[in-house]
Each structure stands twice: as C-alpha cells, then as structure tokens.
Amino acid sequence: MKVIGAGLPRTGTTSMKAALERLGFAPCYHMVEVMTHPDHVDRWLEAVAGKVQTREDWDRVFEGYEAEVDWPASHYWRELADAYPEGKVVLTVRDPHTWYPSIRMLLSGENRPDLSDEMPEQVRLLFASMQRMRPALDQIGRTHFGPDWTFGDDLADEELVVAAFNRHVETVEQTVPAERLLVFDVREGWEPLCAFLGVDVPAGEPFPHLNDAESMRQAFERMRTGDMSAFPFGQPGS
Numbered sequence: 001m002k003v004i005g006a007g008l009p010r011t012g013t014t015s016m017k018a019a020l021e022r023l024g025f026a027p028c029y030h031m032v033e034v035m036t037h038p039d040h041v042d043r044w045l046e047a048v049a050g051k052v053q054t055r056e057d058w059d060r061v062f063e064g065y066e067a068e069v070d071w072p073a074s075h076y077w078r079e080l081a082d083a084y085p086e087g088k089v090v091l092t093v094r095d096p097h098t099w100y101p102s103i104r105m106l107l108s109g110e111n112r113p114d115l116s117d118e119m120p121e122q123v124r125l126l127f128a129s130m131q132r133m134r135p136a137l138d139q140i141g142r143t144h145f146g147p148d149w150t151f152g153d154d155l156a157d158e159e160l161v162v163a164a165f166n167r168h169v170e171t172v173e174q175t176v177p178a179e180r181l182l183v184f185d186v187r188e189g190w191e192p193l194c195a196f197l198g199v200d201v202p203a204g205e206p207f208p209h210l211n212d213a214e215s216m217r218q219a220f221e222r223m224r225t226g227d228m229s230a231f232p233f234g235q236p237g238s
Contacts, residue, residue, distance in 0.1 A: 001062055001084040003028070003197065005069030006077035006172045007092030008144075008165060010102040012186030013070035016092055018208040019190075020067045023199050029068035038129035044072045044136040055083040072133075075140045081176060088197060091172045091183045096165040097158075104155045107141065144168065 003025050007013060017028045027033075034040045043061045046052055052061055058080060068074060069092070081089055137151040144164040145155065155161050173183065182196040189207040194200060 001058070001066065001068065001080055001087045003067035004077055004080045004084065004087045004089045005067070005074045005092065006089050006176070007069065007074060008099075008103070008168060009071050009074075010099055010106055011092035011094050012209075013074070013092060014210045015186045015208045016069045016090070018210055019186075019193065020069070022202060022205070022208070023194065023197060025067040025197075027065050027067075029062060029065045029073045030070045031072065033065075034072070034133060035126055035129060038125065038132070041129055041132045041136075044133060047072070047076065048136045048139045053079075058083045071140055072136055075143075077172065078175065081180075089172070089176045089181045090193070090196070091169065091176075091181060093169055093183055093185055096162045099165060100155075100158050100161050103161065108152065108154045 003020055005013065005016060007016075009031070013030060014032075017030045017032075020026070020028045034044065043052075047061065052058060062068065062073075068080070069090075073080075077089065081087065134151050138149070141149045141151060144167075145153075145161065169183075173181070182192065184193060184196075186207065186209065190201045190205075
C-alpha cells in the first residue's frame with residue numbers, strides 16, 4: 001500500500017482514484033470496488049469484526065491494490081499507516097459546509113432504489129451487495145455521527161456533521177507526522193500531489209474532476225431504468 005487515503009467520502013475521492021491511477025498507483029481501492037466486486041463485502045465485515053489486524057491480513061484485503069481512498073478503506077487510515085509505514089498519507093479536504101449537503105445526499109436513503117422484482121438484475125445485485133455492507137457502514141458512520149446512527153438515516157443536523165468533519169481532519173493532522181502527510185484539496189491540481197508523491201506532473205493533462213453530487217443523483221436515476229453505463233469504472237462483477 002503506497003498511498004493511504006484518509007479523507008472522508010465526498011472530498012474528491014473519485015477524482016483522487018483517477019488521479020492516483022494516472023500517476024501509476026494502480027489500481028486504487030474505492031467504495032466502487034465493493035459495488036463491482038460483491039465478494040469484497042466479506043473482507044470488510046471481517047474488518048469491522050476486528051479480524052483484520054496484521055500487515056498480512058491487510059495484504060489479503062488489498063491484494064493487487066497499491067492505493068486506497070474513500071470508505072470503507074479510508075476509515076482504517078490509522079491501521080494502514082501502522083501496517084505500511086512506508087506508505088504516504090493523503091487527507092482530502094474541502095469546505096465542510098459545501099461538503100455537508102453532498103455527504104447528506106450520499107448517506108441518506110433518498111437516492112437509493114427499492115430492490116423490487118421489476119429492478120434490472122444488475123442493479124439488484126449491485127444494491128444487494130451494499131445492503132450486505134450495512135453492518136460495516138453502520139459501524140464506520142457511528143464513529144463520526146454518534147452511536148445511534150444507521151446507514152440511510154438523514155443527517156439533518158448540519159452543525160453535528162460539520163463538527164464531525166473538522167474533528168476528523170484535526171485527528172489525522174495530529175496523528176500522522178507532517179513529513180508523511182499531505183492535506184489536499186483536489187482543486188489544487190497536480191502540483192502539490194505530485195511533489196508529495198515524488199512523481200512527474202502529467203504534461204498537458206487536466207486534473208480529473210469526477211462524480212459530483214448532481215452526477216451521482218443522475219447516475220442513480222439512469223440505473224433505475226437499467227442503464228448500467230451510468231455506473232462509474234465498470235459494471236458489477238467486472
């Protein structure tokens with residue numbers, strides 16, 4: 001594990017996945033890996049059960065991957081930083097008040113389709129795998145939003161959610177040595193990221209900016225009709 005993402009979801013993690021893979025840190029683990037590889041759910045259920053502890057355990061979780069961003073992987077930034085002391089840590093950030101409506105949309109049930117019999121089979125499989133992830137997502141979310149939170153609850157209290165964001169950023173900054181940590185807003189582009197990772201800036205290529213809240217909402221709408229081309233980075237099982 002060469003790059004350890006410590007940022008919360010909706011802090012440019014999809015853009016970071018694309019950027020890191022372009023820079024050679026590929027493949028990069030992201031929640032989409034769970035959605036497209038349903039067997040990965042078991043890895044995270046074991047992690048939340050405390051059965052993934054040693055470097056060898058994490059090697060099995062991330063077999064074939066060189067970097068990670070986004071939940072569930074980024075939730076374990078402490079464990080990964082300890083297991084891979086040679087890895088560099090990137091904390092993606094953004095204005096917490098603009099982040100709030102995005103994370104609220106993502107974690108609430110508003111945009112998830114019902115798994116009815118009429119739902120296209122590929123969509124049913126994709127969301128069924130996410131239902132199996134509920135115990136892991138519940139536990140991860142409770143560390144930020146309180147002991148009663150469950151995946152799908154409306155994060156209606158902006159003050160509480162913004163405080164959780166700021167607390168997370170402060171914890172990472174106070175825990176990871178400064179020389180090993182990059183606090184990064186994807187709007188900064190290639191230069192600070194490449195300098196931190198010790199790689200060249202891609203000549204003439206714009207930094208990827210992908211998957212904002214509106215594009216996610218539109219993707220869910222298309223997927224309800226069976227249009228799996230809306231799903232990023234491939235289809236379930238690919």
